[in-house]
Amino acid sequence: DQQVKQNSPSLSVQEGRISILNCDYTNSMFDYFLWYKKYPAEGPTFLISISSIKDKNEDGRFTVFLNKSAKHLSLHIVPSQPGDSAVYFCAASAGNTGNQFYFGTGTSLTVIP
Amino acid sequence: EADIYQTPRYLVIGTGKKITLECSQTMGHDKMYWYQQDPGMELHLIHYSYGVNSTEKGDLSSESTVSRIRTEHFPLTLESARPSHTSQYLCASRDTRGPGELFFGEGSRLTVL
Numbered sequence: 694d695q696q697v698k699q700n701s702p703s704l705s706v707q708e709g710r711i712s713i714l715n716c717d718y719t720n721s722m723f724d725y726f727l728w729y730k731k732y733p734a735e736g737p738t739f740l741i742s743i744s745s746i747k748d749k750n751e752d753g754r755f756t757v758f759l760n761k762s763a764k765h766l767s768l769h770i771v772p773s774q775p776g777d778s779a780v781y782f783c784a785a786s787a788g789n790t791g792n793q794f795y796f797g798t799g800t801s802l803t804v805i806p
Numbered sequence: 807e808a809d810i811y812q813t814p815r816y817l818v819i820g821t822g823k824k825i826t827l828e829c830s831q832t833m834g835h836d837k838m839y840w841y842q843q844d845p846g847m848e849l850h851l852i853h854y855s856y857g858v859n860s861t862e863k864g865d866l867s868s869e870s871t872v873s874r875i876r877t878e879h880f881p882l883t884l885e886s887a888r889p890s891h892t893s894q895y896l897c898a899s900r901d902t903r904g905p906g907e908l909f910f911g912e913g914s915r916l917t918v919l
């Protein structure tokens with residue numbers, strides 16, 4: 694059973710607008726969450742993370758929000774740029790030294806110029 | 807800057823061949839991982855290692871094997887490749903100290919005919 698879910702396979706946004714990518718999880722033991730960006734035929738690159746002791750983390754144009762009660766996190770990209778077009782994966786782990794990260798199936802973001 | 811390298815980037819081989827996918831990192835990370843990913847699917851953990859001479863199987867059953875003789879090197883071997891092994895294989899590493907993201911290589915795209 695999938696523990697991390699990204700229910701939107703794709704998203705299209707106009708350049709300059711906000712992109713919101715969503716992720717849900719089922720395991721209440723998860724306490725560390727990450728977002729990765731992936732281009733075709735390349736490895737994922739780390740974007741931003743959040744610990745369960747926070748509900749928001751911001752890095753430049755990227756902000757991640759965590760709602761523990763809803764077991765939901767979201768990635769906001771403002772303003773969206775054409776270079777942001779890629780597949781975005783969320784991932785979660787339990788424990789600071791958790792060996793396994795559980796990944797969602799990804800959301801393909803297209804930013805239209 | 808992540809320094810983790812995978813070779814080959816692309817490989818097309820016939821059924822029954824033995825192949826080794828190479829992965830090296832120069833960050834001194836103890837933890838290393840192999841993930842398998844198909845388009846539109848999540849990343850599945852197939853092997854991981856805590857350090858030298860430590861290897862474990864991940865959640866996804868795999869006919870591949872791994873070894874960890876040196877900290878920086880974590881090769882994956884398929885003794886007899888089959889078309890069902892066609893996939894992208896992603897190597898990653900992580901610093902053991904505290905929470906931290908996975909650093910990924912660029913991936914090896916394997917096609918078995």
